[in-house]
Amino acid sequence: MENKIITISREFGSGGRYIGRLVAEKLGIPFYDKEIIAKVAKETGLAHEYIEKKGEYSPSKSMFAYGFVVRNTMGESLEDHLHAIQQKIILELAAESSCVIIGRCADYILKDHPKRLNVFIHSTPEDKIKRIQTYLGGENEATAKRMMRDMDKKRSINYNYYTDQKWGDVRNYSLSLNSGELGCDRCVDLIVHASEVL
Amino acid sequence: MENKIITISREFGSGGRYIGRLVAEKLGIPFYDKEIIAKVAKETGLAHEYIEKKGEYSPSKSMFAYGFVVRNTMGESLEDHLHAIQQKIILELAAESSCVIIGRCADYILKDHPKRLNVFIHSTPEDKIKRIQTYLGGENEATAKRMMRDMDKKRSINYNYYTDQKWGDVRNYSLSLNSGELGCDRCVDLIVHASEVL
Numbered sequence: 001m002e003n004k005i006i007t008i009s010r011e012f013g014s015g016g017r018y019i020g021r022l023v024a025e026k027l028g029i030p031f032y033d034k035e036i037i038a039k040v041a042k043e044t045g046l047a048h049e050y051i052e053k054k055g056e057y058s059p060s061k062s063m064f065a066y067g068f069v070v071r072n073t074m075g076e077s078l079e080d081h082l083h084a085i086q087q088k089i090i091l092e093l094a095a096e097s098s099c100v101i102i103g104r105c106a107d108y109i110l111k112d113h114p115k116r117l118n119v120f121i122h123s124t125p126e127d128k129i130k131r132i133q134t135y136l137g138g139e140n141e142a143t144a145k146r147m148m149r150d151m152d153k154k155r156s157i158n159y160n161y162y163t164d165q166k167w168g169d170v171r172n173y174s175l176s177l178n179s180g181e182l183g184c185d186r187c188v189d190l191i192v193h194a195s196e197v198l
Numbered sequence: 199m200e201n202k203i204i205t206i207s208r209e210f211g212s213g214g215r216y217i218g219r220l221v222a223e224k225l226g227i228p229f230y231d232k233e234i235i236a237k238v239a240k241e242t243g244l245a246h247e248y249i250e251k252k253g254e255y256s257p258s259k260s261m262f263a264y265g266f267v268v269r270n271t272m273g274e275s276l277e278d279h280l281h282a283i284q285q286k287i288i289l290e291l292a293a294e295s296s297c298v299i300i301g302r303c304a305d306y307i308l309k310d311h312p313k314r315l316n317v318f319i320h321s322t323p324e325d326k327i328k329r330i331q332t333y334l335g336g337e338n339e340a341t342a343k344r345m346m347r348d349m350d351k352k353r354s355i356n357y358n359y360y361t362d363q364k365w366g367d368v369r370n371y372s373l374s375l376n377s378g379e380l381g382c383d384r385c386v387d388l389i390v391h392a393s394e395v396l
Contacts, residue, residue, distance in 0.1 A: 174376045197380050
């Protein structure tokens with residue numbers, strides 16, 4: 001029987017990670033977010049911080065701006081190499097067992113998987129700013145607003161570069177939920193119910 | 199107590215109308231789609247066919263192309279007048295009782311309503327083409343494909359013209375569902391469950 005995979009893409013501050021963890025708990029299946037970073041670190045020898053920064057937030061704007069890229073003998077930039085390893089690990093995890101995977105273009109990487117549900121979590125700016133201030137190190141409203149804009153811009157650049165799709169385009173996803181309007185717990189229930197289709 | 203309003207926007211051929219009718223039946227509340235046409239006809243004296251065509255599919259491309267528009271003494275084009283009446287009727291219906299309303303920019307018209315759930319139904323091209331061939335007069339695959347493209351293009355022109363939002367942008371909606379992946383019956387259940395938040 002094919003493993004059931006739930007991928008969760010999310011706006012920064014929308015609670016998507018929290019929702020994904022609860023979905024995995026309810027379904028009794030592994031949850032992969034930062035766990036992927038450790039696996040990539042083990043395979044590449046790169047520092048956790050570098051992988052965390054570049055795994056979802058590269059290619060950096062500066063790379064486009066200046067055009068200087070370090071490439072290996074395969075012609076790959078370090079960022080492309082990291083993404084190739086990350087992709088391999090996501091495919092291995094999906095082959096291993098049913099699971100929930102957060103971000104990292106997993107919806108695209110697993111688009112041909114026969115049993116996958118792609119979820120997008122978004123929210124209202126007010127709700128995201130509040131969550132960023134409470135949980136994600138946004139010291140004050142101005143910092144939180146800047147973080148909200150910057151992180152989503154970087155995620156979107158990363159996604160659009162490593163896939164041929166557009167980040168946050170409704171058509172990429174099986175279901176898209178506004179966590180600010182629906183509440184995180186209801187989002188969890190809706191995803192669990194939707195996943196019964198797999 | 200405020201009425202609970204569910205607006206359903208949908209891609210042509212996605213089964214959104216069918217899903218909306220079942221949601222209304224399950225919740226025991228009125229369902230408004232073509233019923234709105236009859237009300238607009240009564241108020242304006244315009245023909246049903248004209249309202250059906252222009253209520254969701256105007257301004258026409260030809261209007262942009264040639265720039266000829268008939269305007270009344272208020273400076274309104276006939277299309278704008280129809281939309282103003284349609285908007286008034288949607289606001290009246292929402293004030294009257296809880297209900298499900300299909301299309302017609304209702305999500306935008308009712309965006310300040312305290313208890314509204316905005317739903318977007320989309321689907322895979324294969325699923326939509328099949329449904330258009332079976333239920334919506336798409337004689338063969340080529341006709342169905344053309345209808346799918348044309349109707350959504352017109353809906354999107356209409357929506358983008360009469361609102362300051364972009365049709366099908368995930369951020370306009372409380373939840374967006376892929377009916378081809380999830381199945382229409384599951385979409386109905388998910389919307390009913392989500393509507394409990396109201």
